[in-house]
Amino acid sequence: MKKVALDVDHVSIDYRDLSHMRLARSFSKGEVRKADVFRAVNDVSFSVKQGEILGIVGRNGSGKTTLLRSVAGIFQPDEGTIDTHGNRVSLMAIGIGFNANNTGRENILKSGMLLGCKLDYVKDRMDDIIEFSELGEFIDRPVRTYSSGMYSKLSFAVTAILDTDIMLVDEVLSVGDEHFRKKSFKKMEELMLSDRTVLIVSHATNTLEQFCDQVLWINDGQFMMLGDTTEVLKAYDESMQL
Numbered sequence: 001m002k003k004v005a006l007d008v009d010h011v012s013i014d015y016r017d018l019s020h021m022r023l024a025r026s027f028s029k030g031e032v033r034k035a036d037v038f039r040a041v042n043d044v045s046f047s048v049k050q051g052e053i054l055g056i057v058g059r060n061g062s063g064k065t066t067l068l069r070s071v072a073g074i075f076q077p078d079e080g081t082i083d084t085h086g087n088r089v090s091l092m093a094i095g096i097g098f099n100a101n102n103t104g105r106e107n108i109l110k111s112g113m114l115l116g117c118k119l120d121y122v123k124d125r126m127d128d129i130i131e132f133s134e135l136g137e138f139i140d141r142p143v144r145t146y147s148s149g150m151y152s153k154l155s156f157a158v159t160a161i162l163d164t165d166i167m168l169v170d171e172v173l174s175v176g177d178e179h180f181r182k183k184s185f186k187k188m189e190e191l192m193l194s195d196r197t198v199l200i201v202s203h204a205t206n207t208l209e210q211f212c213d214q215v216l217w218i219n220d221g222q223f224m225m226l227g228d229t230t231e232v233l234k235a236y237d238e239s240m241q242l
Contacts (some may be wrong), residue, residue, distance in 0.1 A: 002049040005087055005166055005197040006071065011080035013041040013066055013221075040066040042221040043080070048166075054200040055212035057205070057236050063221040064201045068093070068168050071199065087165035087197070088116040092156065100144035104135055104154050107143055111158045125161050132187075133157035134180065153180060159215065167191060169200040205233050215228050 017036040037203075041063040048054050056064050069075050071082055072091035073214065098107045108129055112122030130139050133153045159167065169188070192198050192211045201207055208215060208229060215232040217224040219239075225232050 003085070004047050005050040005052075005085060006048040006199075007081075007083040007085070007228075008044060008046050008067075008071065009081045011041060011044050011070065011077045011082060012039060013063070013070055013075055014038065015040050034226045035063070040221050041070070041218070042076075042223075043090060044221075045080075045233075046223075046225045046226055047215055048197055048199065049196040050197055052213045053192055053200065053211050055198045055208035055215040056199060056201045056218065057079070057203070057208070057215060057233070058218045058224075059220075059240070061220075062218050064218065066221075067095075067218070068162060068169045068170050068199060068201055072168055084166060089168065090115050090159045090162065090164040091168045091169070091170065092159040093170035098143050098151070098155070098168075101142055103142055104133070104139040105130075108158055109155070112162050115162055115164055117162055117164075122162065128156045129154075132161060149177065149180075156184055156187075160184075160191060164196075166197045166199070169198060169202075171201055171203070205237065208233060224232055225242070 015038045017038060044067065045064075046054070056067065059062070066075065068091065070077055071084070072089055075092070099110065102110070105126070108126060108170050109119070111124055112125075113119060133139070133156075135150060135154060138146065138150060139154075143154075146154070189211075192200075198211075200208070212229045214227060215229045215236075216226045217232050217236050225235055
């Protein structure tokens with residue numbers, strides 16, 4: 001019987017929109033004007049067992065990325081709980097976690113330590129990460145000098161090479177040029193079949209069909225369906241035709 005690697009229990013996450021507020025207009029007759037609150041994820045629950053691969057689908061803006069970042073610890077739920085049962089979690093997503101003023105090499109070290117890896121472990125895998133990223137001499141230049149493609153390559157390489165218990169994948173299988181995309185997809189195949197627990201957000205239903213044990217469908221932050229990959233994707237695809 002496989003152990004549960006992740007429990008998400010009645011999780012809700014709110015965004016507070018402050019864009020309409022200005023300091024001079026925030027106070028009226030001594031009262032503070034409240035920010036608009038938008039519920040991005042509403043009362044979502046699910047569990048994932050060790051070694052399982054869970055796909056997450058939904059229309060754009062349905063809360064998929066917010067949910068994934070909450071599991072990664074970037075956002076704290078406003079309601080409910082997330083229990084990773086002591087497992088180390090990594091988020092493979094573009095635009096997350098690098099300091100633009102640090103070099104690529106420095107960011108590798110910092111990212112690894114934030115993932116809970118020991119410094120010697122990260123250093124031992126430094127050459128593998130640099131080789132996979134294909135950044136060459138740019139690895140010792142500030143990340144702010146990188147193109148978006150170079151940034152994406154480094155982000156993918158760090159999470160793909162450093163070993164964590166739960167891997168969260170947010171639409172990153174199209175990074176870089178055609179050569180790097182093929183290499184990345186091959187690496188993802190290896191990772192997903194290596195008994196890691198994986199949550200993957202993707203609009204590529206063929207990828208989900210190939211890898212996932214189950215699929216979770218959310219819409220406008222609401223739980224819609226969780227179950228067999230083929231059945232959930234069929235119901236989701238039919239809803240998209242409406």
